[in-house]
């Protein structure tokens with residue numbers, strides 16, 4: 001029996017029913033939102049007594065003294081302060097959700113790897129039990145690096161809540177629809193969209209359409225931000241206005257509940273007697289958001305050659321070294337190819353950064369086969385990779401008319417740190433043992449003559 005109480009809950013429910021899918025536009029804006037009229041103090045943060053008997057509380061996403069253009073915090077006005085939303089902790093095990101450093105003795109991370117989509121099992125899996133770590137990089141304790149995960153979710157969390165003190169999560173759905181009921185409002189997320197869940201934000205994940213599968217980049221480091229556009233100017237790539245933050249929504253729900261906390265790579269559970277999603281009003285610039293990847297405006301070459309894939313960066317999480325990201329989130333989507341006398345697919349290369357890719361839908365131009373929706377690939381630090389023979393021969397001999405790359409959406413989590421495979425990725429996930437063979441049939445075309453053996 002649902003133990004919802006009092007009239008404020010009713011007001012909250014009405015608000016949710018009419019406004020669950022309301023969002024506020026802008027990336028990193030200073031938002032303000034209230035689920036009950038007059039709940040948000042005006043012109044100040046800490047009145048002696050808050051309206052509705054709420055508690056004022058600050059959620060700091062950056063150090064107090066971070067430069068003002070990077071400083072992020074949100075003031076929450078909530079039914080109970082967060083000290084009531086945890087109690088004593090006990091450690092629990094989520095054995096498939098790993099954190100860096102996680103270097104396994106009997107796993108070889110050096111290699112070009114590709115996986116088929118991880119299949120759904122018959123098990124009921126929540127956001128927590130359905131998370132499977134594929135790679136880890138850096139060190140969660142020193143807040144550098146990342147982990148990549150696949151989620152397989154079939155079951156909503158009920159009276160269960162979660163927050164990660166370790167990381168912000170970038171969620172990239174590939175299948176199914178999820179609802180993230182967070183302290184700061186509700187976000188619904190479907191394939192072709194992404195969401196950012198900030199470090200410390202408490203939420204519950206519900207399945208709207210299942211089963212749900214997708215990718216998660218767990219960022220241990222500095223927050224994701226929009227990349228500088230340099231000479232491109234003020235427009236294109238990801239535009240600020242297309243990011244959406246939720247409006248305030250609260251639950252006044254008395255029920256035995258569990259809060260799970262990820263902290264320094266370990267999971268802890270605590271029991272409380274109510275929903276912690278009790279923020280009635282908030283203002284600030286530290287908030288979850290979502291973004292529709294179909295709004296990403298790609299930039300490319302319009303005469304010959306093509307730029308580095310960094311031209312497709314949607315979000316970047318900086319490291320301490322300028323231009324060298326802890327993580328870049330890069331999108332390869334539909335676009336026109338018009339370059340003359342140019343090998344148009346991604347070129348062969350070795351990269352100091354480590355590239356983990358996932359396919360959201362369609363066909364990727366450098367690998368016409370084998371890299372399928374839901375699948376992943378890993379090209380680790382300084383490991384060569386590039387088009388397979390089919391892509392190379394096709395692109396080398398193509399009649400170079402303007403051509404639209406259609407029905408394609410893949411992404412890359414690219415990090416400055418080497419990525420280590422988990423045991424799950426190496427032994428349980430559907431690894432394609434023959435991926436390395438995709439370059440086998442590339443021929444030597446050099447015979448000492450300027451024309452090579454192209455036509456022989």
Ligand SMILES: [Fe+2]
Nearest residue numbers: 351355379385
């Ligand atoms: Fe690459």
